Amino acid sequence: METLLNDFSPGLFVVSTILLLALIGLMVKFAWKPILNSLEERESGIENALAAAENARKEMQNLTADNERLAKEARAEREAMMKEAREISDKIISDAKEDAKEVTTKLIETAQASIQQEKQAALAELKKNVAELSIGIAESVIKKELSSKKDQLDLVEGILKDVTLN
Amino acid sequence: MKVAQKSIKFLTISLIALFSATIFASGSDKKHDNQNDGGRVNTKEEVEAYILHHIKDSHDFSLYFYTGDDGERHHLGFPLPIILWTSEGLVTFMSSEFHNNDDGHVIVEKKGLKFAKVHSKILELDKGAATVSFDETHHATNANKVLDFSITKSVVGILLIGFLLLFWFSRLAKQYKTKQVPTGFARVLEPLVIYVRDEIARPNIGDKHYRRFTGYLLTVFFFIWILNLAGLTPLGFNVTGQLAVTACLAIFTLIIYSVSGTKGYWMHMIWMPGVPVLIRPVLAIIELAGALLIKPFSLLVRLFANISAGHIVVMSLIAIMFTLKESLGVVGATGLSLVLSFFITLIEVLVAFLQAYIFTMLSALFIGMAVEDHAEAH
Numbered sequence: 001m002e003t004l005l006n007d008f009s010p011g012l013f014v015v016s017t018i019l020l021l022a023l024i025g026l027m028v029k030f031a032w033k034p035i036l037n038s039l040e041e042r043e044s045g046i047e048n049a050l051a052a053a054e055n056a057r058k059e060m061q062n063l064t065a066d067n068e069r070l071a072k073e074a075r076a077e078r079e080a081m082m083k084e085a086r087e088i089s090d091k092i093i094s095d096a097k098e099d100a101k102e103v104t105t106k107l108i109e110t111a112q113a114s115i116q117q118e119k120q121a122a123l124a125e126l127k128k129n130v131a132e133l134s135i136g137i138a139e140s141v142i143k144k145e146l147s148s149k150k151d152q153l154d155l156v157e158g159i160l161k162d163v164t165l166n
Numbered sequence: 167m168k169v170a171q172k173s174i175k176f177l178t179i180s181l182i183a184l185f186s187a188t189i190f191a192s193g194s195d196k197k198h199d200n201q202n203d204g205g206r207v208n209t210k211e212e213v214e215a216y217i218l219h220h221i222k223d224s225h226d227f228s229l230y231f232y233t234g235d236d237g238e239r240h241h242l243g244f245p246l247p248i249i250l251w252t253s254e255g256l257v258t259f260m261s262s263e264f265h266n267n268d269d270g271h272v273i274v275e276k277k278g279l280k281f282a283k284v285h286s287k288i289l290e291l292d293k294g295a296a297t298v299s300f301d302e303t304h305h306a307t308n309a310n311k312v313l314d315f316s317i318t319k320s321v322v323g324i325l326l327i328g329f330l331l332l333f334w335f336s337r338l339a340k341q342y343k344t345k346q347v348p349t350g351f352a353r354v355l356e357p358l359v360i361y362v363r364d365e366i367a368r369p370n371i372g373d374k375h376y377r378r379f380t381g382y383l384l385t386v387f388f389f390i391w392i393l394n395l396a397g398l399t400p401l402g403f404n405v406t407g408q409l410a411v412t413a414c415l416a417i418f419t420l421i422i423y424s425v426s427g428t429k430g431y432w433m434h435m436i437w438m439p440g441v442p443v444l445i446r447p448v449l450a451i452i453e454l455a456g457a458l459l460i461k462p463f464s465l466l467v468r469l470f471a472n473i474s475a476g477h478i479v480v481m482s483l484i485a486i487m488f489t490l491k492e493s494l495g496v497v498g499a500t501g502l503s504l505v506l507s508f509f510i511t512l513i514e515v516l517v518a519f520l521q522a523y524i525f526t527m528l529s530a531l532f533i534g535m536a537v538e539d540h541a542e543a544h
Binding site for chain 2: 004006007009011012015016023024026027031032034035036039042045
């Protein structure tokens with residue numbers, strides 16, 4: 001202990017106190033303050049950047065979710081539209097088919113009716129012609145006065161020949 | 167790059183300047199005593215004396231002694247200024263006037279006062295005395311100690327490391343003005359600063375107050391660490407092994423935590439709440455002794471003892487080279503000494519960091535205890 005106290009130099013103590021005080025002051029002013037400030041600035045900068053990145057990520061997620069939702073909706077809408085269109089087209093087709101059927105049946109009916117009519121008309125005409133022809137034949141027969149049986153037959157045959165030519 | 171080149175140039179020039187001064191110094195060294203054999207260290211006693219001399223502060227910067235072509239012993243080193251506060255006021259002269267004598271045989275006369283240097287202490291001789299006389303315990307009987315403000319080797323060490331720290335860290339600080347991440351050597355320093363802040367200051371003092379004390383803690387940490395490392399170089403600084411320096415550091419810590427101590431801290435020390443009133447004064451004595459004496463004392467002794475012990479062990483192991491020369495032979499003793507001192511030096515490198523860490527850590531802890539909020543504890 002005595003040697004320890006003997007080794008203790010008060011002069012060195014004073015000198016080192018002064019030097020250390022100066023060193024601490026200078027270091028704080030020229031080194032530690034700017035260094036610690038810059039470090040803190042940088043750290044807060046990094047923190048902010050990380051937070052911003054996290055926010056951006058979240059926003060991105062929201063956006064993609066939105067996009068997906070929109071796409072889904074669009075798909076559903078499209079499907080609905082397609083379905084509707086198909087239904088409409090089916091309906092149109094079936095309507096058209098029915099219409100066509102109706103029209104054709106009508107057409108067929110009218111055609112049949114007109115055929116019938118035509119037939120009737122033709123029959124009436126035929127009847128009329130036959131009557132006229134018969135009257136004509138009868139007239140000529142009567143005109144020839146039925147001189148001979150043979151002549152009468154030739155005449156009828158001749159007239160009939162004319163008729164077939166018609 | 168340019169700055170680095172400049173600094174290298176500066177270092178070279180200052181080194182050349184230093185060594186050119188030494189050459190002049192070495193010429194004038196002459197033998198004045200028989201005991202201090204021109205720095206020769208051969209016997210056990212000389213080894214012991216040399217080690218004890220080394221761990222003390224020194225008034226000149228010795229690098230080594232050698233035998234010149236003329237057969238005389240020369241001393242390579244340079245003198246340092248001696249500044250004394252004596253009975254006649256301020257006295258200054260260069261340490262070369264003692265001619266490396268350390269046992270009081272060389273008397274320097276200034277301002278009508280006679281001075282002698284005994285075991286790295288400068289003594290002022292009593293009026294009328296011509297030489298220093300010693301009693302049987304080798305204490306000077308006719309001389310007194312003077313206040314010695316000399317630029318000793320330790321002061322040179324403090325100045326050197328102080329300038330080095332200022333240079334390094336102000337450059338690191340400047341780098342932040344232009345870039346976010348420092349480059350070069352500053353990149354090594356930055357994580358160390360962050361380490362001290364995040365591992366020592368912040369956890370021990372707390373997020374609220376740590377900012378105020380980080381500057382002090384950083385300075386102390388790097389100061390002790392770099393000086394410890396400098397002590398392991400052949401320059402042989404033993405600054406952190408000087409009681410005066412460690413005492414100074416410990417007292418700084420004491421002042422800081424005493425001044426910044428909260429009301430709660432002092433109240434808990436002087437008038438501890440929650441214990442019987444009769445015990446309170448006893449506790450106060452113990453607490454005050456702990457805070458004002460034991461804490462700084464443990465700080466100063468721990469650092470001093472560790473570094474001094476490290477120096478003594480390293481030098482003792484180096485001295486195996488001489489002390490075991492006879493029993494092991496030159497090669498054996500040298501080899502053993504080299505191997506052992508190599509490994510112990512490695513350990514000392516670790517100790518250099520560890521002691522700086524412990525000192526800073528305990529300082530932070532003491533400060534943290536003083537500034538924490540006591541109100542919430544009860």
